[in-house]
Amino acid sequence: MSLGNTGPGFHDVGSYQMSGIPWTSGSIATTTTPQRIGFPRVTKFIRVFSRSGENRIGFSVNGVNGTPTTNYYRIPSGSVQEFSLRVNEMYIRADASTGEVDIMAGLTNIARQMTGFLTGSTAFTGSSPGSGWIGVG
Secondary structure (H helix, E strand, O other): OOOOOOOOOOOOHHHHHOOOEEEEEEEEEEOOOOEEEEOOEEEEEEEEEEEEOOEEEEOOHHHHHOOOOOOOEEEOOOOEEEEOOOOOEEEEEEOOOOEEEEEEEEEEEEEHHHOOOOOOOOOOOOOOOOOOOOOOO
16 A cells, blocks of 8 residues: 655655765845745755855744844854754844845755744644754744
């Protein structure tokens, strides 16, 4: 009996071992208003180059804004940071007034719908991804 599973899922190890499919977006102007960066597939890694200004990345609007806790990562001006993360979106904003970033990601062949919605509103329980991740915001 077929279960209708026709593609790789969120926990498919082989998808993360292969080289990533390239995805880039350059010269993204940042302000203190969070911007959602959506990826067409689940990421293997994300590389962020802060061209100007100190910028924040996070995985929810509240997280990147630091409300109620600081669930974001600061990237100083002129530096590059790489993260091995399996997500389908992230949020970015300037730490102060304005900034600019370039983003490069390696994508897997896993459909973005295979990830859950990241939230820090409740404690994570169970094995389903995306429900209540502490530290997201």
